Amino acid sequence: MNYLISGLLLFVVLHSLRIVVPSFRDRLIxxxxxxxxxxxxxxxxxxxxxLIAAGYGESRQSPLWIWFPPLWLNHVTLLLMLVSFVYLVGGLVPGSHIRRFVRAPVTFGVILWSTAHLLSNPTTADMLLFGTFFVWALLLQRHVLSRPHQPASATLSRTLLALAGALAAYLLVLFWLHSALIGVSPLS
Structure with a gap:
């Protein structure tokens, strides 16, 4: 669990410098x-x-279960993950309507991703991993929403590209990548 905690701390600190201590980050750059x-x-x-992957993998060897989720929550998780991919990919495609109308869509996608995983993964390591990303993304989203927003132009073709990319990424993760990297099929 030490690797998991160390990795989460390092990740959150690195990816929060711009918000928490922007002048320090600017001086470093x-x-x-x-x-x-x-x-x-x-x-x-x-x-x-x-560190996160090693620590999470290690903690899965002897999990401490907090609760046992009902089977139907797996279906909710799969649906939330599809929506999270729309925000994650849509936020990365310039000129998509997702990026135009949603403030910080990638961060919102991380919130949905972590929520989905918290619903169906009830061990202490899961709570630590996905809970950390959930809280971090919420705080980041709050910061982004406090700044002025200037929507960029968007086109239907870029939006369709984002949606197609999101669906392709979702299917790739669902049917292959999750099992290959994590060792657990989301469909089981």
Whole structure:
């Protein structure tokens, strides 16, 4: 569990600098230069993800169950995950209506992703992992909503591209990637 906690702390700190201490982050970038800063940030982000994955995998060897979810919650999880992919992918496609009308769609997608997983994964490690991402994304969303918003233009073709990409990513994760990376099929 120490790896999981360390990875979560490193990830949250790295990805909260812009909000919590923006002047410190700006000084780091100015002192190191953008290429070095983004290289260090990228490497530390990968380290944090590795720690999270290793710690989560380790905690799954002897899980401590908090409750036992009813079977129907798996269906709710699958539906929430489809919607979360729409926000995650739609937020990454410039010119999509999702990006135009939803403030911080990627962050909202993380909120839906973590909520979906909290519903159907009731161990202490799950609560720690998905609960941390849920709280972090909520705080990030609150920060984003406090800033002025200038909607960009959007086109139907870019929106359809985002929706097609979201569906393709969802199906890829559902039928292959989740099992390959996590070792658990979402359909089981």
């Amino acid at each position: 100015a002192g190191l230069g953008k290429p070095l800063w983004f290289s260090i940030h990228g490497v530390l982000s990968l380290v944090s993800l590795w």
